[in-house]
Amino acid sequence: MTTKMKTKGYAALQAGGPLVPFEFERRSLGASDVAFKITHAGICHSDIHQVREEWGASLFPMVPGHEIVGIVSEVGSGVSKFKVGDRIGVGVFIDSCRDCRNCRKGLQQYCLNGMTGTYNGYERDGTTIAFGGYADLFVINEDYAVTVPHNLDLAGVAPLLCAGITLYSPIKHWKTGPGSRVAVMGLGGLGHMGVKFAAALGAEVTVLSHSPKKEADAKAMGAKHFVVTKEDGWNKPLRRKFDLVLNTVSADLDLDPYLQLLDTDGTLVVIGLPGKPYAVNAGSLLDGRRSIAGSMIGGMPELQEMMDFCGAKNIVSDVEVIKADYINTAYDRTVASDVKYRFVIDATSF
Numbered sequence: 001m002t003t004k005m006k007t008k009g010y011a012a013l014q015a016g017g018p019l020v021p022f023e024f025e026r027r028s029l030g031a032s033d034v035a036f037k038i039t040h041a042g043i044c045h046s047d048i049h050q051v052r053e054e055w056g057a058s059l060f061p062m063v064p065g066h067e068i069v070g071i072v073s074e075v076g077s078g079v080s081k082f083k084v085g086d087r088i089g090v091g092v093f094i095d096s097c098r099d100c101r102n103c104r105k106g107l108q109q110y111c112l113n114g115m116t117g118t119y120n121g122y123e124r125d126g127t128t129i130a131f132g133g134y135a136d137l138f139v140i141n142e143d144y145a146v147t148v149p150h151n152l153d154l155a156g157v158a159p160l161l162c163a164g165i166t167l168y169s170p171i172k173h174w175k176t177g178p179g180s181r182v183a184v185m186g187l188g189g190l191g192h193m194g195v196k197f198a199a200a201l202g203a204e205v206t207v208l209s210h211s212p213k214k215e216a217d218a219k220a221m222g223a224k225h226f227v228v229t230k231e232d233g234w235n236k237p238l239r240r241k242f243d244l245v246l247n248t249v250s251a252d253l254d255l256d257p258y259l260q261l262l263d264t265d266g267t268l269v270v271i272g273l274p275g276k277p278y279a280v281n282a283g284s285l286l287d288g289r290r291s292i293a294g295s296m297i298g299g300m301p302e303l304q305e306m307m308d309f310c311g312a313k314n315i316v317s318d319v320e321v322i323k324a325d326y327i328n329t330a331y332d333r334t335v336a337s338d339v340k341y342r343f344v345i346d347a348t349s350f
Contacts, residue, residue: 004028005035008350009135010324011061015053019327021350022061024131026139031078034142036088038347040321041133042067042158045189045250046273048331050120055273058120065133066092066118067161069154070347079142087148089307090133091161092297093117094144095124106301108144134327136350146304149311156316159189159342160306162297163317167194167246168306169298170269171201174244178202183238183245183261184223187214190248190271192318192341195221198246200313206242208258217318217340235260240288248272255292259284267291317342323349 004025011022029035047064049055068090072082082088096103096111103111116124119132148157167190176182180203184194187209198205199222206225207218215226227234235257242261250272259268259281270278270292284290298306310316318341322330330343 005137005139007131007135007137009063009131010327010350011063011131011134012051013061015058015060016051019051019064019134019331021324022063024063026131026137027128029074029076029139030141031076032141032143033076033139034072034079034082034088034145035074035137035139036070036072038068038070038133038136038138040069040155040158041065041135041345041347042162042317042319043327043330043334043343043345044159044162045334046162047132048334051331059122059129061129062120063131063134064119065135065345066090067158067163067344068118068133068138069148069158069161070138073137076142081142082145082147087150087154088140089146089148089157089161089303090118090138090140090144091146091165091303094130094140106299108299109297110299133347134324134345134350136347144300146300146307148307151311151314152316155319155321155344155346157307157310158344159193159317159319160310161303163189163342164193164197164310165298165303165306166190166271166296167248168197168309169302170246170271170293170295171197171244172302172305173295174267174269176201176203176244180204180244181242181263182206183208183242183258185245185247185258186249186272187211187218187341188248188337189317189339189342191246192217192221194246194248195223196315197309199223200309200315206238240264242266244269246271250274252276254279256281256284259290259292262288262290264288265290267293270294317344319344321346325349
């Protein structure tokens with residue numbers, strides 16, 4: 001049995017506190033484990049919510065990060081999926097019960113016994129704190145990691161492990177393809193991935209944004225249309241124009257103008273997490289058999305499918321790469337929507 005692995009990273013030591021340098025140990029390598037040197041870790045808005053305890057009580061010290069890519073440095077004796085030197089990715093969860101009907105279907109994100117989050121919780125043993133990817137080293141069971149295509153830039157790949165799969169999963173589930181009419185609400189870290197995926201699958205994509213200055217970016221990513229939602233009545237010309245509306249916005253808003261965009265049997269998928277429940281006008285649902293649905297990341301088979309799709313289509317996230325000592329500033333800029341479109345930490349700077 002190998003010894004535990006010394007690791008350097010950044011952690012929040014208390015709720016709302018700054019992230020600071022932090023040294024800790026990863027578990028020793030088990031037979032089914034893979035160790036890898038992290039090259040890049042994405043900053044997801046959910047990292048900020050958890051550090052600042054905006055989603056309820058958190059566990060400290062906390063090493064955030066669930067958009068993790070790197071190069072395999074060591075493999076356990078029973079590992080068959082990876083070898084030293086391979087490119088590897090880890091996302092929002094690091095384990096699940098493996099036995100419930102959802103896990104057996106490859107829907108580990110909906111594990112009936114609860115998936116094991118990459119950080120801000122305990123590992124499956126119930127006693128070991130799970131530390132995330134703001135660090136230089138990671139250890140993972142091979143079943144909960146994916147292979148990263150060789151042609152993709154690793155910095156741009158990191159956000160695919162959360163922002164990417166969060167949009168890829170519903171886009172695929174609702175069978176987006178040629179002839180599909182898709183509207184994406186918001187062009188942020190999540191929304192810009194929705195535009196790229198839906199466009200790559202042949203859909204006609206419209207971006208709905210309160211920010212006129214994002215139009216050029218949206219169209220460069222594959223959107224055919226861009227609609228500014230600031231003015232009253234913006235939705236009237238678009239009523240019954242879409243099969244799928246993807247709500248990537250976490251702010252509290254009135255869903256009714258967006259429900260009215262749906263054609264018969266259309267679906268509005270809630271992806272962002274607002275601070276309070278939505279009020280829904282039942283009449284807008286009844287008129288056209290419209291649906292509101294939700295979607296959360298993806299399971300391991302779909303995560304690998306997305307990676308392979310990105311490799312084939314040369315899709316990565318638009319990123320701004322930063323050093324570790326910039327994390328706290330990056331948090332403030334993320335909250336202010338001052339990033340195009342995802343911050344990614346260069347893990348060599350830990």
